[in-house]
Amino acid sequence: MVLEALEREGVELIFGYPGGANLPIYQHLPDHPKLKHILVRHEQGAAHMADGYARACGKPGVVFATSGPGALNLVTGLATAYMDSVPMIAITGQVASTQVGRDAFQETDVIGATSSVTKHSYLVTNINQLPRVIHEAFHIATTGRPGPVLIDICKDVQQADAPNVPPERLEIPGYKLNGHVNLDHAKAAAIALAEAERPVVLAGHGVLLSHAEAELREFAEKAAAPVGTTLLGIGAFPVNHPLSLHMTGFMGTGWNLKAVQNADVLMMVGMRVDDRVTAKLAGFAPNVKTFIHIDIDGSEMGKNVRPHIELVADAKLALKAMIPHLPEPEKSRGTWLAQIDAWREEHPLKYTHSNGHLQPQDVLIDMYKRCRNEAIVVADVGQNQIWAALWWNYDRPGLFLNSGGSGTMGFALPAAIGAKFARPELDVWCVAGEGGFVMTAQELSVAVEHQLDVKIVLLNNFSLGMVRQFQDDFYGGVRSQVDLTHMPDFVKLAEAYGLPALRVDKFADIGPAMDAAERTKGPFLIDFRIDPEANVYPIVPLGKTLNDFWEAPDQ
């Protein structure tokens, strides 16, 4: 009955792993050829694949796992999706309802273990609940602020039979959607922004989730307001647009941080305003007279920054409502935009080209040339993530995926696999450090088994680079447990998994290796041995304000 219900919800792909408590579902899987099942090598891989799938195509990713360890292995993946508001359905097997609470074999309180990392969860102990629960779960996962929903189904329920009739209409009294835009607030916000002397707009993941990029651009151009994005909002505004401030936050661009810190009106759209965006909260945007916050989740209002004007609404609807009320921008706007241009020239992104080592930026700049504005790039977590974000150069949205809120190492490879399943027509590049890569490297088997064109750009610096950088700069220069010289030979590792690979340690070899990756059908890995001392810049020292960012040292 589970499988029929999934078909009814339009599911085509499931990432999963069978085990004792979900075998009744797997028994019937061959009877449902429309449901393609991808056998992962670890349940965490399944969760990240479903996550990457959902981020790439917008449909909820679906995961199967068995009880106990199987379900617990999903927890990191659920948390990753939850923090970044990604729609996902996790269906876990549970011991028989008569066994619950008796510490049966592979029994874990999965609802208890996952309730803090899911939008909602259900324990199904009776077959008659199942059609309603599955229908509700998809509704909750995909509407409002999306998120993962877990359905824990007792084994005896999986084996039971009952009329499989979904409810005719959804009745979830405790689930309310914030659909309506408060027009008074929208008008006030539009006027406040247009009449500001020094307005700044910051756009987060919510803009991408509501497909509000066109509205954001129209709004920004009409208001002559510069726009920055959060790490997860990358792609919400064209980076090459004259009004672009690129990425904000404690590793954001210098001209973005200058703009935020000097703004008099700051409008934050579809974002949580977390500590990585604000750095030291008390010193965040200290000159702002009017904070405007737009988010579909009302609990974000005042959670970190108390807005003067709040709009609890979908970003697209809110921006649409605001645009007609935008007056002519304030006359002094040209001065402000010229100032931002000056900051852009004063604080450009830069790196050391020529110290004899291969620089990660050299690799990424070459990769992005090949992306031609239309490949999906999935980054892992750490220095590789920020480098990939800062050197991003697209005008199109929705093609840069990473674990922003949760910062889950090991995300990139399985998420890239999921993204390739979702968008087989697009090239998919996976950018990872060697530390995160080995956390989920077993999923290479999946890429090989399905001959997925996922090109893996390993930025190998023989250490936990971001942690090493923090230790060097903020923890007394004590390098403690960050040395990763004892790692597999990644070319041989790739060969062992059955995919071709190359090693590159010279600038001149980047192009030929990338050519080979592009020419090759199926997965390909390049082990780029980069400068072990390469750092991420700009960076705001821990505990400091956005004003205090450090830039890359001059060559």
Next chain:
Amino acid sequence: MSKPAAIPVVPPHPTAPAAPAGSSSPRSGEDGVDRLRVLSLVVEDGPGTLSKVSGLIRRRGFHVRAISVGPSREPGLFRMTLTVDSGHAEVDQVRKQLERLVEVVEVEDLTGHDVHSRELVVARVAAADLSDLIERGAKVLHSSPTGTTVEFAGDGSEVGDFVEDLRRHGVQDVVRSGPVVMRRSA
């Protein structure tokens, strides 16, 4: 390139966790009394509801000071009355976060409203002469040669005073409920 526009100084800055409009000095109390919110919830009657509510409260850094739960007028729905310390969060976060739970159908913040707030205390005391307690409204539930069990209902301070008074009577055991709270009708 022109100079940056003059930057006005605009204290106080609203980025620190702040009070909702209309409330004054929200976090002045050392004892945390100012952080207490009294919330009346309508929740789904299900085995997971209480753990979802309490888990959320813990996760967000709040703290339950009192709780009472019972069936509501509607079948399938329960009424939960919570007194919650909002911790370091903006006080209104307690309501907003609870509203996000699918099991929570309705949240009303009754803090500072005109309400009936009633608590129940049941106590066993050694003394035989309880006329003063009975005069205050206590009811004898059980008497035996070793002691007397009484109950008393009132608002929080009445129950607090009553419990204080019990000491003089050689109190052997006390159980006290969380408040149940209802808006006063106009």
